[in-house]
Amino acid sequence: MPAVTTLGLDVGATTIKGAAVSDSGTIMTRHTVPTPSEGSSADLEDAIVTCLKALRTIAPSADAVGLAVAGWIGADRRSVVFSANFPSWKEEPLVQRLEARVGLPVVMENDANAAAWGEFRFGAGAGTDSMAAITLGSGVGGALIVNGALVRGFQGAAGEIGHSVMITNGYPCNCGRSGCMENYVSGRSINRRALPVLSDQDLYPLALRGDERALALYTELGRYLGQGLANVVMLINPERVVVSGGVAEAFELFADAATEAMRVELGPSWRALVPEFAVGTLGSDAGCLGAADLARSARAL
Ligand SMILES: [Zn+2]
Numbered sequence: 001m002p003a004v005t006t007l008g009l010d011v012g013a014t015t016i017k018g019a020a021v022s023d024s025g026t027i028m029t030r031h032t033v034p035t036p037s038e039g040s041s042a043d044l045e046d047a048i049v050t051c052l053k054a055l056r057t058i059a060p061s062a063d064a065v066g067l068a069v070a071g072w073i074g075a076d077r078r079s080v081v082f083s084a085n086f087p088s089w090k091e092e093p094l095v096q097r098l099e100a101r102v103g104l105p106v107v108m109e110n111d112a113n114a115a116a117w118g119e120f121r122f123g124a125g126a127g128t129d130s131m132a133a134i135t136l137g138s139g140v141g142g143a144l145i146v147n148g149a150l151v152r153g154f155q156g157a158a159g160e161i162g163h164s165v166m167i168t169n170g171y172p173c174n175c176g177r178s179g180c181m182e183n184y185v186s187g188r189s190i191n192r193r194a195l196p197v198l199s200d201q202d203l204y205p206l207a208l209r210g211d212e213r214a215l216a217l218y219t220e221l222g223r224y225l226g227q228g229l230a231n232v233v234m235l236i237n238p239e240r241v242v243v244s245g246g247v248a249e250a251f252e253l254f255a256d257a258a259t260e261a262m263r264v265e266l267g268p269s270w271r272a273l274v275p276e277f278a279v280g281t282l283g284s285d286a287g288c289l290g291a292a293d294l295a296r297s298a299r300a301l
Helices: 041-058 094-102 111-122 187-198 203-208 212-236 246-273 283-300
Strands: 006-011 015-021 027-034 065-069 080-082 090-092 106-110 131-136 140-146 240-244 276-279
Touching (some): 106 111, 111 131, 111 283, 131 212, 187 212, 203 212, 212 246, 246 276
Parallel strands (some): 006 065, 065 106, 131 240
Antiparallel strands (some): 015 027
């Protein structure tokens, strides 16, 4: 095992995925443990330590840990401010606790940021200098990388593309706002709009078979996506937008609509800013890979 290995963990709602990763982004070994359901903060911490210990048995030379956590991570990346998935964590000083237990430096990052960093270093964002990442799952995750650095913001909450408002007084969002982009481009949102038209038939296979109602729903999603991302383009001027998540499997069905809607939205003065779109290539490994690389970068400072 090369001495440059770091460990990356992706702490999700159902599993804690771990990997030992080389500095070139190769996964040397993996270990996954179930996330304790409705666990206390101590249960969650124990599960993370179990995963780390198993990885260190296989990769004893690993010398830093990166942790991707679904939630709002404080700007100093030492505590979980709040997590909808892990309500027992409130202002939880997780990094300090883990460092004391495992004896390695730990770097923590929001899971969408970590996954975007993985794509930026080793996947669909490689070679760019500035990119936006948007994950179209049941909800919508977002992350911004500008001039080679993750944008975290004053309180660590930057890059929440899914909760930028695109329709004034629009559909009520789980976050408490109304009309957030998440309610128009997420898997949940397209299923909501499909239900009255297609009952509970699976949308994607139907669209692949050429069903015009299903195709129209994807076109509509693409228009919303392009329209919403036009604001991101005006803010950070990305070279590429990396689209990931379950809905991205259908990207070919809405890519043109997204690009065209963005061109229209940006208007004649800003059309040249329309970025490339690319589908993420790392799948569910993006979080582990990004977290491991962020741990490496922090250690190198
Ligand atoms: Zn929202």
